[in-house]
Amino acid sequence: MGAWGDGNLESDGALDALADICDELFGRVMELLQHPRAHEYDDEEIDELFVRIEMIFALSEKGMVKSAPAPEELEVLFDPYLQRWAEYQRESGDEFPHGREKVIRASFQRLMEIARAYSAWRL
Template identity: 35%
Template structure:
């Protein structure tokens, strides 16, 4: 059946659309990771990648997890992003308070994604048993 309840996402059309949206967000993050120069602190993707992750995490926490890449890939995304950010932020001459606070937010965002992806992976593995 294409509809199973009264919720906004309780039908095939909505879930197909959600899968498209989350897939697009993940593709955009992956593309940015392939071009690390676009992750430098003054580049748009430096701001947009964490926003995309935030949206994916919010959806996952609402019970609508994306098809996360494997946890190792996500950990590599975190490493790449932070390495580029760390190597480029000082050129913008931010205050030390901003720099430390922003980095803590970035780490927390990536760690949240990793935790949610790890949980989803565990759930998939337990379903396979």
């Protein structure tokens, strides 16, 4: 353990803290993908899900993702989530939000890319 530079993130402890934060973010995303109401547009879990995903994106853009789940653990959650979401949208009686579906799919794809890049760092 030690510090090797003057920056805020240039120590073993800082990298350990980032890994813990990433584990918590990804863990909660995985929980929310399975939550019974996280696909409902009027439920707070859907907002939390996508805010946490955006937080992971922001960390990734700054090179601050230090751990991620195995991609296959994450990927198996996407289709069931999207099926529940699509069914909920159809049952709402509103016009199906194809634009929103596109954004969700793109978000899941980007999350997978991050998981593929950083899951190998987990020990």
